[in-house]
Amino acid sequence: MSENLYELLAGGFPEDRTRPCFLLSEGTAISYGALEKGAALAAGRLTALGVEPGDRVALQADKSPEAVMVYLGALKAGAVYLPLNSAYTPAEIDYFRQDAEPKAFVTDPPAFMAEARSAKPLQAVVPRAGSDLASIIYTSGTTGRSKGAMLSHGALAANAQALHEAWGFSPEDVLLHALPIFHVHGLFVAMHCAFLSGCPMVWLPKFSEAEVLAGLRRATVMMGVPTFYTRLLASPDFSRETAAHMRLFISGSAPLLPSTFEAFQERAGMRILERYGMSEAVIITTNPLHGERIPGSVGYPLPGVELRIAGDEETGVIQIRGPSLFSGYWRNPEKTAEEFTADGWFITGDVGRRDPDGRVWISGRAKDLIISGGYNVYPKEVELVVDELPGVVESAVIGVPHPDFGEGVVAVVIGTGEEAAIIGEARRKLAAYKAPKRVVFVAELPRNAMGKVQKNQLRERYAALFETRLAGR
Numbered sequence: 335m336s337e338n339l340y341e342l343l344a345g346g347f348p349e350d351r352t353r354p355c356f357l358l359s360e361g362t363a364i365s366y367g368a369l370e371k372g373a374a375l376a377a378g379r380l381t382a383l384g385v386e387p388g389d390r391v392a393l394q395a396d397k398s399p400e401a402v403m404v405y406l407g408a409l410k411a412g413a414v415y416l417p418l419n420s421a422y423t424p425a426e427i428d429y430f431r432q433d434a435e436p437k438a439f440v441t442d443p444p445a446f447m448a449e450a451r452s453a454k455p456l457q458a459v460v461p462r463a464g465s466d467l468a469s470i471i472y473t474s475g476t477t478g479r480s481k482g483a484m485l486s487h488g489a490l491a492a493n494a495q496a497l498h499e500a501w502g503f504s505p506e507d508v509l510l511h512a513l514p515i516f517h518v519h520g521l522f523v524a525m526h527c528a529f530l531s532g533c534p535m536v537w538l539p540k541f542s543e544a545e546v547l548a549g550l551r552r553a554t555v556m557m558g559v560p561t562f563y564t565r566l567l568a569s570p571d572f573s574r575e576t577a578a579h580m581r582l583f584i585s586g587s588a589p590l591l592p593s594t595f596e597a598f599q600e601r602a603g604m605r606i607l608e609r610y611g612m613s614e615a616v617i618i619t620t621n622p623l624h625g626e627r628i629p630g631s632v633g634y635p636l637p638g639v640e641l642r643i644a645g646d647e648e649t650g651v652i653q654i655r656g657p658s659l660f661s662g663y664w665r666n667p668e669k670t671a672e673e674f675t676a677d678g679w680f681i682t683g684d685v686g687r688r689d690p691d692g693r694v695w696i697s698g699r700a701k702d703l704i705i706s707g708g709y710n711v712y713p714k715e716v717e718l719v720v721d722e723l724p725g726v727v728e729s730a731v732i733g734v735p736h737p738d739f740g741e742g743v744v745a746v747v748i749g750t751g752e753e754a755a756i757i758g759e760a761r762r763k764l765a766a767y768k769a770p771k772r773v774v775f776v777a778e779l780p781r782n783a784m785g786k787v788q789k790n791q792l793r794e795r796y797a798a799l800f801e802t803r804l805a806g807r
């Protein structure tokens with residue numbers, strides 16, 4: 335029996351295919367029937383281009399319904415979908431091309447779909463086993479090189495079904511979708527829930543205060559990164575009344591501050607449901623739909639997910655096992671081996687603890703990953719760029735609390751130079767969200783006996799950097 339994820343997703347589409355899938359901001363809609371037809375055309379076009387089962391299909395483009403058609407078409411054709419952050423620079427893209435060797439690279443989905451209209455649509459779904467790859471999601475490594483997390487049809491199917499159930503999705507729901515679709519959050523977590531219930535999505539190209547406020551009036555569920563919630567709270571127009579139609583607000587991809595949770599409850603009268611996940615495992619834990627949602631906790635492991643804390647201490651690195659776990663890093667068996675224990679558990683790299691009843695709390699990241707606006711920034715990658723600049727002797731890149739982005743990237747630099755020039759140069763070489771927002775100059779960096787830079791100390795020292803800046807505005 336084929337376990338192609340496309341079959342599972344399309345099985346959730348409404349029987350009446352004229353029902354809307356994408357509710358667009360101009361008041362127009364694209365039906366589930368049109369999505370299904372688009373997927374068949376995209377699959378036909380990819381096949382005509384020579385894409386065979388197992389071949390990679392990359393896409394780097396702005397968010398659009400056509401990009402979703404290409405995604406579903408790639409699945410249907412048995413290809414491996416490779417979404418790429420639209421902020422990546424050509425140099426970054428070169429690396430992904432070399433590493434993943436995509437057979438097709440789509441940069442303009444509407445143009446691709448226009449061409450596909452003359453292709454022969456692929457009606458039959460290409461059979462796939464549950465262990466066959468459906469997607470590769472690149473996540474940067476601490477060495478600065480990105481690793482491709484391989485996700486199988488079976489893993490994505492298991493997670494989609496568990497979430498659909500856990501969050502009580504039904505055909506009556508309307509999902510507000512303002513997330514990017516090159517990351518697991520918007521691509522898999524959000525869209526798969528909508529597809530499995532056959533419900534419409536209020537489809538926004540990105541988070542815009544006015545559009546989200548308007549969208550909430552016709553939506554029932556919103557999925558967002560913590561930044562979405564701080565932005566809503568910053569709007570004087572956001573109130574109980576705006577959220578009156580909503581049944582559920584979900585947050586993830588970065589820690590939701592308890593102060594945000596509480597302010598939101600006060601303003602909207604609703605408790606945000608926080609969940610925890612990562613590219614390598616999609617969603618791992620979630621606060622309950624019906625039980626208690628506790629600020630600062632990420633809830634309980636999803637059914638089927640096993641979670642344990644490494645070591646003898648109460649708090650330690652979280653390790654997991656389960657049906658939605660990735661199949662390893664693309665063409666990188668050494669890295670794969672490093673991130674699994676000898677007895678087969680995946681080492682998440684997140685540090686946390688667990689209550690006796692299984693509830694999970696995350697206290698930080700073992701590595702020095704920075705999450706700015708919901709996106710991961712790996713300090714090493716930024717340091718490599720800053721260190722190359724004239725006058726810079728050495729740099730240490732850290733994340734410190736930022737009222738809008740959760741964390742803001744800061745480069746602590748030994749050397750001479752202009753803050754604005756370093757930021758400008760970094761922005762030319764890196765996606766904007768990775769570039770430092772502040773540069774501070776120091777005479778030396780704090781180090782331990784082994785010569786390792788003590789980033790904790792730096793983070794403490796500069797913890798209020800963005801607060802003071804805002805206060806002084």
Ligand code: AMP
Pocket residue numbers: 473518585586587588589590608609610611612613614632682683684696699705710
């Ligand atoms: P990514 O692979 O880009 O999805 O990033 C995964 C990382 O984001 C995880 O390993 C966590 O460090 C972090 N993360 C995701 N959700 C949460 C959350 N609710 N609370 C704290 N950290 C989170």
